[in-house]
Amino acid sequence: MERKDVQEQYKWDLTVIFPSDEAWEEEFKAVEKDFAESGLTGFQGKLGEKTELLGFFRKRDALFRRMEKLYVYANMRHDEDIRISKYTSYTAMMGTLVSKMMADMAFVEPELTALSEEKLKSYIADPDFSEYDYMLEKIEKSKVHVLSEGEEKILALAGDFSDGFHTVFSMLDNANLNLPKGKFNGEEVQMSHGMYGLVLHSGTREERETWFKTYYRAYINLIDAITQTYYGNVKKDIFYKTARKYGTCMEMAMDGEDVSPVVYNNLVESVHGALPAMHKYISLHKKILGFDEQHMYDIYMPLVSDADIKVPFEEAYELVVKGLAPLGEDYQALLRRGLDERWIDVCETEGKRSGAYSTGVYDTHPYVLLNYQQTTNEIFTIAHEMGHSIHTYKSTAGQPYAKSEYTIFLAEIASTVNEVLLLKYLYASTEDKQLKKYLLNYYIDMIRTTLFRQTQFAQFEQIAHAKAEAGEPLTKENLCDAYYKLNEQYYGEGIVHDKEIAYEWARIPHFYRSFYVYKYSTGIISAISIVKRILAEGDKAVKDYFEFLSGGNSTDPVSILKKAGVDLTTKAPFETAMKEFGDTLDEFEKLMA
Helix, strand or coil, rough: CCHHHHCCHHCCCCCCCCHHHHHHHHHHHHHHHHHHHHCHHHHHCCCCCCHHHHHHHHHHHHHHHHHHHHHHHHHHHHHHHCCCHHHHHHHHHHHHHHHHHHHHHHHHHHHHHHHHHHHHHHHHCCCCCCCCCCHHHHHHHHHHHHHCCHHHHHHHHHHHHHHHHHHHHEEEEEECCCCEEEEEEEEECCHHHHHHHHHHHHHHHHHHHHHHHHHHHHHCHHHHHHHHHHHHHHHHHHHHHCCCCCCCHHHHHHHHHCHHHHHHHHHHHHHHHHHHHHHHHHHHHHHHHHCCCCCCHCCCCCCCCCCCCCCCHHHHHHHHHHCCHCHHHHHHCCCCHHHHHCCEEECCCCCCCCCCCCCCCCCCCCEEEECCCCHHHHHHHHHHHHHHHHHHHHHHHCCHHHCCCCCCCHHHHHHHHHHHHHHHHHHCCCCCCHHHHHHHHHHHHHHHHHHHHHHHHHHHHHHHHHHHHHHCCCCHHHHHHHHHHHHHHHHHHHHHHHHHHHHHHCCCCCHHHHCCCHHHHHHHHEEEEEHHHHHCCCCHHHHHHHHCCCCCCCHHHHHHCCCCCCCCCCHHHHHHHHHHHHHHHHHHHHHHH
């Protein structure tokens, strides 16, 4: 289906950002001109004076807000149909403009960091800087890790090449993997990352085994290059943590997002305590599939089929609205407003970007891109993306511009809260035993893949960095050995630990953003605790949750999350999530008996 064939009600309305492409082009020229004439670079060397710093912040923010509207419009128009070269040009124009802005303002953070502790604290305490106090607090806190001006210039120059390891891996992973063709559904198809996942979920056992072994053979063929690329990335981390006087690479990474390492350690310890439940599920999976031996290529096979909720988009959306009733009428009204005001681009069309996402900036309402199909999974996608959108809406409404953008650490919580609430609603409101089984299995696998699997990845990062920090070279042998042992620890005896799985670490792109993946785990842990509290306490818990949604980036993310009643510096939310997994598994086992 082409976009022109889609009814207007199923298309997002971008005219509230710019009424036409011509209006966008006029504003682009105006912003480009205003930026060139803004004199922002003239503030360099003057940020130690209060009036100058306030003037800089206000002028910069005004330009950034206009630039963001240009940026989001260009990207959404491009995603409607990536074949249209005009919108590809728009996104390229924005990339150039943003790069120029950032380059011209590169002096700001080093100059603020160079201010005396006394000066920074005076700004932080000054009500005139209330919109910027947390940002200034982070700069003041980081001063102990800032070097001399000359040393900082050297580190900045090093960034030009030290950030290239992810690029090298991406080339190996995409351009040089040389995956062959393979059989799927009786046809020869080109192997790819996406097709590999599809085959593991829905291929025959023979197809799954063949694709699994062939896929990993491609990584094994490149393992020496991938090992050196990953080792280089770890050595880069060690270089920066040493230069900036951190004890460990993990400490440096978590300090950058203002999160205590206690959270990371709580996660790993709590997951270890829940591994018997994980092992129980893996063994149950094997039993239900009826296999004498279960292999790593079998664990993505669904245990329940023929349970899809196949309804048109409007009915699916209404299910989401009903499922989120525990969040109150105001939240439901926002959901309906999103539909009525055309925040959502619904249909799959030729040339449209695949997948789903939520986006938005301070001076627009949020937007959601979907490619809706009539499946149960797609209903959860609606709930997930609208969770992001209403988090953005509340954060924007509740904070000034400088504090409105919540951090990645918090980004997946609201979306997962919506999924869990919807799942519990669907489960409680159906008498269809097959659908109940499907929903429980969906929930178990959500927790397995988002919590347990990502924690396994997080622990691997800890091990690899600790080895290198202790002076032990990273080799394909010790990396594969460490990963294989983790796989045995996490999956237990109910599965054959195929030799190829030792190389799984070599295909994970997130490892080039060190100590990133743990946030997926803490996100679902937080969401489970929030849902449990909302369903138990009602209005009080909802009010606290809305305070969290409105928190933006007003203080450190752990403190913002505490507003919703979740304290990740304690074991309580982790224990709640592990119990939820165990209880859900017990219920699923009863239904499958």
